[in-house]
Amino acid sequence: MDMSGEYRIAAPIQTVWDAIQNPDILRGAIPGCEELEKTSDTDMTAKVSLKIGPVKAKFSGDVTLKDMVAPNALKIEGEGKGGIAGFAKGGADVQLAEDGDETILTYQAEAQVGGKIAQLGSRLIQSTAAKLADKFFANLKGELEEA
Amino acid sequence: MTDQGIGARVLRKEDKRFITGKGKYTDDIVQPNQAYAAFVRSPHAHANVKSIDASAAEAMDGVEAVLNGHQLTGDAIGNIICGWGITSKDGSPMNMGAWSALATEKVRYVGDAVAVVIADSKAQAQAAAEAVMVEYEVLPATSNVRDSMKEGAPQIHENAPGNQIFDWEIGNKDETDAALASAHHTTTMDITNNRLSPNPMEPRSAVATFDESEDHYTLYTTSQNPHVARLVLSAFYNVAPEHKLRVIAPDVGGGFGAKIYIYPEEIVCLWASMKTNRSVKWTSTRSEAFLTDAHGRDHVSTATMGFDADNNIVGFKINTKANLGAYMSLFSSSVPTYLYATLLSGQYNIANVYCDVQTYYTNTVPVDAYRGAGRPEASYLVERMMETAARELGVDPGELRRQNFVREFPHQTPVIMAYDSGDFAGNLDQAKAAADVAGFAARKEEAAKRGKLRGMGYSNYIEACGIAPSAAVGSLGAGVGLWESAEVRVNPVGTIEILTGSHSHGQGHETTFAQLVSERFDLPTENIQIVHGDTDKVQFGMGTYGSRSGAVGMSAISKALDKVEAKVKKIAAHVLEAAEDDIVIEGGEVKVKGTDKAMGWHEVGLSAYTAHNLPEGMEPGLKEGAFYDPTNFTFPAGCYICEVEVDPQTGVTEIVQFTASDDFGTIINPMIVEGQVHGGIAQGIGQAMLEHAVYDDDGQLLSGSYMDYCMPRADDVPNYTVSHHSTTCPGNPLGMKGCGEAGAIGSPPAVINAITDAIGNNNLSMPATPSRVWAALQQVSAAQAAE
Numbered sequence: 065m066d067m068s069g070e071y072r073i074a075a076p077i078q079t080v081w082d083a084i085q086n087p088d089i090l091r092g093a094i095p096g097c098e099e100l101e102k103t104s105d106t107d108m109t110a111k112v113s114l115k116i117g118p119v120k121a122k123f124s125g126d127v128t129l130k131d132m133v134a135p136n137a138l139k140i141e142g143e144g145k146g147g148i149a150g151f152a153k154g155g156a157d158v159q160l161a162e163d164g165d166e167t168i169l170t171y172q173a174e175a176q177v178g179g180k181i182a183q184l185g186s187r188l189i190q191s192t193a194a195k196l197a198d199k200f201f202a203n204l205k206g207e208l209e210e211a
Numbered sequence: 212m213t214d215q216g217i218g219a220r221v222l223r224k225e226d227k228r229f230i231t232g233k234g235k236y237t238d239d240i241v242q243p244n245q246a247y248a249a250f251v252r253s254p255h256a257h258a259n260v261k262s263i264d265a266s267a268a269e270a271m272d273g274v275e276a277v278l279n280g281h282q283l284t285g286d287a288i289g290n291i292i293c294g295w296g297i298t299s300k301d302g303s304p305m306n307m308g309a310w311s312a313l314a315t316e317k318v319r320y321v322g323d324a325v326a327v328v329i330a331d332s333k334a335q336a337q338a339a340a341e342a343v344m345v346e347y348e349v350l351p352a353t354s355n356v357r358d359s360m361k362e363g364a365p366q367i368h369e370n371a372p373g374n375q376i377f378d379w380e381i382g383n384k385d386e387t388d389a390a391l392a393s394a395h396h397t398t399t400m401d402i403t404n405n406r407l408s409p410n411p412m413e414p415r416s417a418v419a420t421f422d423e424s425e426d427h428y429t430l431y432t433t434s435q436n437p438h439v440a441r442l443v444l445s446a447f448y449n450v451a452p453e454h455k456l457r458v459i460a461p462d463v464g465g466g467f468g469a470k471i472y473i474y475p476e477e478i479v480c481l482w483a484s485m486k487t488n489r490s491v492k493w494t495s496t497r498s499e500a501f502l503t504d505a506h507g508r509d510h511v512s513t514a515t516m517g518f519d520a521d522n523n524i525v526g527f528k529i530n531t532k533a534n535l536g537a538y539m540s541l542f543s544s545s546v547p548t549y550l551y552a553t554l555l556s557g558q559y560n561i562a563n564v565y566c567d568v569q570t571y572y573t574n575t576v577p578v579d580a581y582r583g584a585g586r587p588e589a590s591y592l593v594e595r596m597m598e599t600a601a602r603e604l605g606v607d608p609g610e611l612r613r614q615n616f617v618r619e620f621p622h623q624t625p626v627i628m629a630y631d632s633g634d635f636a637g638n639l640d641q642a643k644a645a646a647d648v649a650g651f652a653a654r655k656e657e658a659a660k661r662g663k664l665r666g667m668g669y670s671n672y673i674e675a676c677g678i679a680p681s682a683a684v685g686s687l688g689a690g691v692g693l694w695e696s697a698e699v700r701v702n703p704v705g706t707i708e709i710l711t712g713s714h715s716h717g718q719g720h721e722t723t724f725a726q727l728v729s730e731r732f733d734l735p736t737e738n739i740q741i742v743h744g745d746t747d748k749v750q751f752g753m754g755t756y757g758s759r760s761g762a763v764g765m766s767a768i769s770k771a772l773d774k775v776e777a778k779v780k781k782i783a784a785h786v787l788e789a790a791e792d793d794i795v796i797e798g799g800e801v802k803v804k805g806t807d808k809a810m811g812w813h814e815v816g817l818s819a820y821t822a823h824n825l826p827e828g829m830e831p832g833l834k835e836g837a838f839y840d841p842t843n844f845t846f847p848a849g850c851y852i853c854e855v856e857v858d859p860q861t862g863v864t865e866i867v868q869f870t871a872s873d874d875f876g877t878i879i880n881p882m883i884v885e886g887q888v889h890g891g892i893a894q895g896i897g898q899a900m901l902e903h904a905v906y907d908d909d910g911q912l913l914s915g916s917y918m919d920y921c922m923p924r925a926d927d928v929p930n931y932t933v934s935h936h937s938t939t940c941p942g943n944p945l946g947m948k949g950c951g952e953a954g955a956i957g958s959p960p961a962v963i964n965a966i967t968d969a970i971g972n973n974n975l976s977m978p979a980t981p982s983r984v985w986a987a988l989q990q991v992s993a994a995q996a997a998e
Contacts, residue, residue: 148341150254176909179254179321183498183915186907 067194068172071201075208077162080169081135083208084158090127093203095196098122106130112144114152116177116192117185121149136160150179156197169205173197216730220882224736225721234462237416240431242490245418246275248480249336250493251326251343252502253318256352256574256910257365260316263326264344273335275487277343278479279326280313288312288482289448291475293539294690297377297548300567305377308368308572310538312448312475312482318347319367319537320574321912322502327479329487352574354906356511356532359571367537367572374572376535377544381552382565382625390526390563394517398600404588405977406509406534406904407897408920409581411716413464414495415504419480423488427455432477434460434744435470435714436754439691441746443473443541450481460744463716467894468580469504470716471756472541476503501915506904507581509534510547510588516596522604524615526563529555529592533570536577543579544570549627549687550585550675550757556624557593558635558671558848559615564625574910580756582894582955583674590672591977594960598668599973608964609648612671613639627687628675630846632938633874635671641936642850642872651854663856664971665867668964670851672957675844676949677762677942683843694840695759696751697767699728699775701833703820705813707734710742712752713764718887718951720760723879727765727945731772733797734812750836758949761879762845766943770837778833779815785826786810786818845940845948849873851892853961857969862985864900864966870932871957876940876948884950888933891954897923898955899962903978921978 073080083089087108091100099111108127114120125144132138136159143153154175161168175193182189215221228234251263265277291310298304314325326343330336351365358364359374367374391397411433418431428451434440437458445453463470476493484491495503512531519525533547552566601608616635623629643649651667658665678684681692698710709724720743725736742748755764779801780794787794787810789803796802802809810818815833818824822831854868871888878884901921905913914920939946959977967973972987 148337178256178909178911179252180498180915182254182321182907182911182913183501184918186911186913186915187919 067174067197068170069198069201071169071205072163073167073169073205073208075167076165077135077160077167080160080167080208083204084138084140085129089204089207092207093200095199095203100127110142110144116181117188119149119181119184121146121181123152146181148180150177150181152177152181154193169201171197171201215726215736217726217877217879219726219880221722221726221736221880223719223722223883224725225719236413236462236464237418237431237433238494240418240461242418242420245490245492246329246331246487247333247336248483248491248493249328249330249333249340250324250476251328251340251345253314253321253323253325253347255318255347255349256321256354257350257367258318258347259350260314260318260325261346261348265326267344268328268339268342271335271339271342273331274339275329275331275489276483277326277328277339278313278483278486280311280315283313283479283482284311284315286482287449288478291473291538292447293544294443294541295545296688296690297379297544298688299377300380305544306368306371306375307539308371312478320576321910322499322576323537324475327483329483329489329491352910354573354575354908354910356534356571356573358908359573360532367574371572376539376570376572378567378569379548380565380567381627383563384565387526387528387563387565391515391517391528394525395520396518396604397515398596398603399513399515400596400599402512402514402592402595403976404508404510404591405898405902406578407507407581407902408501408904408914409467409469409504409507410922411465411467411469414497414500415470415474415476416494417477417480418490418492419484420490421484421488428481428484429457429459430477430481431459431461433463433470434458435463435466435716435756436752437714437744437746438712438749438752439754440473440477444478444481448473448478450478458746460714463714466716467582468507468584468756471754472505472579474503498915501920502912503576505540505577505579506536506575507578508588509578512592514592514596516600518600518604522606522611522614524559524561527555527561529566531566531568533568534573534575534578535570536573536575538577540577540579543577545689546580546585547588551589553627554586554589554673554675555593556626556628557590557597558612558617558673560617560622562625566626575906582891583952584757586674586952587895587956587959590670590674590956591960594670594672595963598960598964602973608669609639609643612669629843630673631843631941633846633848634936634938635848637936638848638850638872638874639671641934642852642870645872645932645934646852646854646868646870648852658856662859664859664969665854665856666965666967666969667852667854668961668966668968670957670961670964672851672953673846673848674953674956676758676847676952677841677845678757678759679763679841679844681840691753692840693753694838695753695763695767696836696838697764697771698750698834698836699768699771701775701816701819703817705738705811705816707739708742709739709768710749711764711768712749712754713760714744714755716755718755718760719880719883723761723883724765724768726879727768728772731776732812734799758847758951761947762940762943762949763839763841765945765947766841767837767839769944770839771835774835774837775833778835781826781829782815782818783810786824841943843942845876845942847873847875847948847950847953849953849957851957851961853958853965855962855965855969857966857984859988862981862983862988864979864981864984866896866929866962869929872934872936873950873953874937874948875935875950875953876937877946878935878937885933887950888954889931891952892931892958893923893928894955895958896928896962899959899977900979901927
């Protein structure tokens with residue numbers, strides 16, 4: 065299950081780079097995010113509510129930033145447990161490129177689910193995950209361009 | 212004679228309660244002080260269990276206890292076992308990995324239970340199960356044989372290097388190799404038998420009650436064989452000794468094999484009942500059923516069949532790799548071996564057959580018997596090979612079969628089985644006539660005018676039923692004897708109770724077994740009650756699977772009836788002052804032949820119990836029992852012919868005609884037998900065209916609901932033409948062969964042979980969904996374009 069995309073964000077690369085690590089911005093950008101707290105420079109805990117097919121679940125888990133090459137690249141990884149609904153984990157490789165005053169963001173994301181979500185919603189995961197990934201980066205762009 | 216004896220279409224006695232919703236199933240049982248179990252199951256296919264935190268769950272409303280595998284093993288509850296030992300080629304025993312009813316260190320498939328919550332209500336139990344926090348260290352997983360065999364594959368059980376369970380063989384290897392080397396023509400195919408989920412209408416359920424004052428357990432459960440369940444629960448799982456454990460399998464809504472085994476949940480309910488001193492009930496959800504009911508099939512084979520210049524089969528060599536899942540279920544090892552490879556000679560006279568089978572662990576739910584159990588895999592392989600060989604040799608597929616049929620009985624195959632009877636050509640002729648094979652070409656032409664591709668396929672299946680005799684299965688590794696027991700109780704008023712070790716979960720035993728008695732004593736079936744499914748009532752029994760209830764179970768009843776008949780005649784001869792040989796039983800009376808001297812059937816019963824006037828030395832009462840152990844398997848066989856029409860634009864396939872000619876030996880109730888054949892063919896069509904249990908590479912079950920697992924519906928199946936051409940089975944007193952699985956065994960190859968005939972491409976795997984059929988058609992188009 066591979067997903068990728070590209071966004072042009074009307075903000076300088078350093079602003080985008082800082083935003084991706086800002087829990088307030090991430091909270092607004094992650095679809096269904098209810099809580100997000102920073103526990104270190106690269107680690108956060110999050111509660112995310114998601115609906116995949118017939119399964120609706122609240123996931124508690126961790127978000128980690130790694131492989132950081134400021135201000136051009138990093139990897140965002142998340143892993144959450146949804147109780148009886150199972151688990152979800154995923155990550156995105158993000159690249160930032162400067163283009164004048166603007167920034168080109170590209171990402172390649174992957175997601176994996178298990179337990180009841182996989183059992184009941186397997187047909188829908190590809191499309192749902194692709195939609196969620198795209199929504200995250202669209203939200204990020206929106207927050208940055210509004211700011 | 213009554214019109215309710217052998218051969219009569221007696222309406223099913225049990226249907227009144229079933230169709231009015233009055234059946235009594237395990238989930239209908241409500242015990243005083245009953246609590247509910249909910250299992251905490253792994254969402255990972257393979258992981259180490261690092262910790263289980265039940266503190267939040269334990270504090271929740273209504274929670275009685277949260278129990279885990281360490282407590283279970285701490286109470287000396289034994290590991291779940293496979294009851295059929297298989298020896299590898301090199302003489303080593305099979306590598307059976309430990310299976311605890313609640314996993315302790317490691318989980319091995321999605322759905323593996325690690326803990327159980329016992330609570331006042333089902334909802335409370337489920338909510339608390341969700342609050343049990345389990346920390347897993349996720350391990351790489353494998354979900355199929357191809358990946359499990361690879362070097363460096365995740366190791367699922369420590370004692371099974373390379374995940375191999377056994378490497379077994381049967382037949383004459385050197386002779387087969389030589390025959391194939393010198394063959395005039397060989398046909399080779401790779402054949403996959405798709406994995407299936409069993410789908411009995413009633414999900415599994417258990418209600419366990421521990422009586423502290425008596426130190427006694429009662430278990431209501433959805434079992435096809437309650438005595439076997441009690442034996443195993445007692446002897447291997449140490450739940451309780453047999454005399455302190457009563458197992459009742461009340462009305463059971465379908466089994467298809469999936470309810471033969473003793474699963475973790477029954478064991479845990481019994482143990483939890485003792486731990487909490489409450490009755491504990493668990494009923495599987497449909498989601499849990501998909502995850503935890505033992506699956507069926509899942510074979511990958513390569514086969515080569517050799518023919519001489521006259522198209523006689525000279526040799527047949529098969530390699531099969533079978534997926535047995537994460538643990539070895541109760542009879543799992545027998546399915547891809549003695550229930551499979553022993554039928555690879557098919558209906559054919561083949562001097563040389565060799566098959567070797569490797570079985571592997573994967574991170575999937577265990578695989579065990581499912582309607583047919585090994586025999587559908589064998590018949591699919593043999594009959595796909597025969598059809599393909601006929602196409603390659605350019606001969607009529609029916610005639611290639613006819614030429615190679617076994618014609619003389621008994622016939623010893625190179626793979627253990629000794630066929631005792633049959634008329635394979637007779638079944639072929641009957642099916643060909645009923646299917647109007649002669650008119651097929653015209654029908655094909657007419658279909659082409661409508662833009663449809665019409666095809667026809669044969670399947671001449673043979674199977675081995677009545678799984679027995681005990682000494683034979685024992686020599687092949689079975690841990691149990693496979694006889695059956697029965698008891699006939701004639702009451703003082705003349706009504707009769709038949710206690711049987713067979714179990715009815717849809718087969719209609721209450722009707723057919725009563726017909727047997729009706730035939731013998733000329734009594735109406737309403738005077739006869741069949742008692743089964745309760746270890747406190749029936750002394751012992753081996754249960755119902757492998758189409759054995761007729762050939763074995765009814766034979767045991769017949770033996771007990773012999774003894775009752777003998778005693779009845781003795782009593783009547785004494786009372787009527789006649790010779791025993793002159794006594795006949797008919798019309799509700801026991802008479803002296805050729806005279807008007809008679810006593811009512813009920814008067815004989817009364818005489819036996821009043822004991823006022825019995826022959827010298829005779830014990831009072833009229834109750835006899837018998838244990839019956841047959842002399843051989845039985846060999847139902849038949850010919851199925853399927854005709855399909857494929858829409859080349861969409862790949863949608865319609866079965867337009869399905870003809871069956873079966874040889875089941877003696878038939879007790881044709882209506883019930885036809886029902887069995889209809890249901891079996893529907894299941895076979897399901898396997899051939901619709902059903903597929905699919906795991907992704909990480910071991911997640913993708914076909915986990917009816918949104919993704921497609922069961923046959925009424926509009927997926929045609930009106931069947933079912934007929935019988937029977938030979939009497941010499942191996943049992945009734946001449947019966949068994950009919951429960953034949954439809955599911957014989958039909959898949961007929962369907963796929965028909966579809967591949969229609970589309971002109973033999974490269975098609977089950978299930979032949981429209982997308983697969985369409986893709987196969989595109990291969991044909993591409994090949995034609997390239998020419």
